[in-house]
Amino acid sequence: MNSPATPREPDPFLHHPVGRWMLGRRDRFRNLDQRHPWLRDTVVAGLLLLFSLPQALGEDREHDPTPEPAQPVALILAATALLLAPLWWRRRAPMAGFLAVAVILLAEWSMNVWISTGMVVLVMLYGVAARCSMRMLALAAGITATEFVFAVYVLQPVPDHRLATVVLLLGTCSAGVAAGLAMRTFRAYQGAQTERVTWLETQRDQQAQLAVAAERARVAREMHDIVGHHVSIMIGLADGGAALATNRQEKAAEPLRLIGETGRQALDDLRRMLGVLHDDTHDPELTPQPGLADIDRLLTGVRAAGLAVTYRTTGDLHHLGQGLQLAVYRIVQEALTNTLKHAGRDVSAQVTVTSEENLVRVRVTDSGSPGRHHGPRSPDGHGIVGIRERASLYGGTVTAGPHRGGWAVDVTLTATGPHP
Template identity: 55%
Template sequence: MTGWLLEQRARLRRLDRRRPWLLDSAVAVAILLFTLPSLFGPHSEPQPSPVVLAVAVAALIVPLWWRRRRPVEAFVVAAVVLFTEWALDIWIATGIVLLVLLYEVAARASMRALGGAVAATAVLLFVSVYLLQLATEHRLAILLLLAGTFAGAVAAGLAVRTRRAYLAALEDRAARLEVERDQRARLAVADERARVAREMHDIVGHHVSVIVGLSDGAAVLATGRGEQTAEPLRLIGETGRQALSELRTVVGVLREEEDGPELGPQPGVADLDRLLPSVRAAGVPVTLRTSGELRTLGRGLQLAVYRIVQESLTNVLKHAGRGATAEVTVAAGDDGVRITVRDNGIGRSGPENPRLVGMRERAALYGGTVAAGPTTDGWLVDVLLKEPA
């Protein structure tokens, strides 16, 4: 039963938020129905004309429609109208409107406004009882009874106000706890990623160091014997050392020590010449052609160019097969930097369409585009990067 009542209460609140005029109209209709018996019932004294009574009732009911948006203004209007009607000797039950409006002031307005409304109500009641002759006998008892009734309206409004503030505080606390929980979760994830990155650095770094040591030793032996494998072995060692350097640079920033890693400059367009020998040593002849003012490009854009060429050539090594050749062109123009990597794809094996995720992400950072696909004699990667404004 309690759950059903709470559900209906929540449903009514949602309806009130969507159509607040429904509740205001319901309150106005209820007060009007409460007033009708006093208007049309028997009276011991002559009553004003029906038109005057209708105007008097309407003047008190109309403020109910903005009582929640403008509670102080609605109370002032109703108090002035009610005092005017009493001064004209028009006594109708619609005066209960003042109770509703005083409740709204206590529930929604400032405490200063509430103090003024309470003082105005006390003065209005005193004047109506003692000066306007609302009662001829037991005036003090009637005044205290009316004062108690209006005090009850104020107490109800303050109770609703306190409950609303309490619920708001609970919601704010819940929101803060949720934010703190999310922050703790993100910190835990970041710590775990840093731990995994450090372990990867140690494991991969160890094995690459072994490869570098073996290649250097083999290169020395091959040189001493005059074998042609000395140069490829030397390039393997240099490539391994470069990989170690970049691994320490990327993963080292995740370490928790205060003294961070010494960060070297990121590779740029000028470093492409050092990238190609390792590709040639792996068995893929590659040529590089550049044009335009490439060295004046920003460091970030140069890094993107280098990484895109590096990824493209890595795909050539993986998918083009033996006997393939590659041609790299980097050109700077008015529309941006265009990078094309073309291979003849002789004996190509593996997937026909690499996803090129990293390449597309780097191009997106510079508002660029990536087009890749087979040609009549191989594979073509065409990337356009734009210089940031």
């Protein structure tokens, strides 16, 4: 039996109220941005417009000791609108938006229009760094540095500290580039995490499918032994009846002989099927399969491993078929193996097998270990997969989960015969 995958430790941030609140708001904002992508761009443009209004209204010149001639309000508003317009395609075409801002800034500075809205170049550099290739980012950075040097040394020469002014401007722009690169790295990390989660889910599904297939092959091998035994008895009875009918010169001799021949052919087909299902670790020869009488021997081995087990039966269990007895035995074996793996040896377990009318109920519970912490047992582990496959063969149901500090496996089977 394959052991279930080791559960990952839960992230404390996800269980903290603040963490859950932040993740919930993040998902809401992300969905809103996907439905209305223009909304966030409008908010950014609105904030920059509010930052530029004092200059457009001339309020920042009231305390200027050497004020320059005021630019017309209409000119400043028009220049502001031109710079804000590229914001609406900064995410769809970040490089085109940056080039548009660079051209507009150069044109406005050439006309001696210097407005604070020019800081929109930081937003555009952020977009290029976050979404474009590194070659595009290097081109944008070179254009920005050339434009600022040209503005400081040619368009509006600064009398003092020209180099310091250029360094200050470029340092400010580098903040936008750094923020964009950080967002780029974060998105790459998120993408890698998403791919990893997808890969892990695929691996989990594949392992579950392999476990189901292996368990079904194992059930088929065991059922082959039981069915082969019954078919052999049928062949013997048919051959004996045919010989007796021949001696008595009865007409039933030929049908009985055909029954024997058909039985032998069916037995050969069963053995060929076993040859397809077996692997290198299994002996294809017929071997006796365990039943209810072998549970005591199973419990003896489990007790020797350190697990205290009590066993109780109720009802008439002797009338159960060999296939159903084998299913009960395997269910008890899988459940106790899971207890040893996950709860340890310092616990106690109870096994109860009850037969009522045409139903058989198997219940295996353990007390859990109060002195040790074991990760939560998954109800979808490979051991439970085997139990479910056994139960489905007889139209049964399986319930597995925590029970009074331990774990309980409750299986109900129908005793009417195997289900296809």
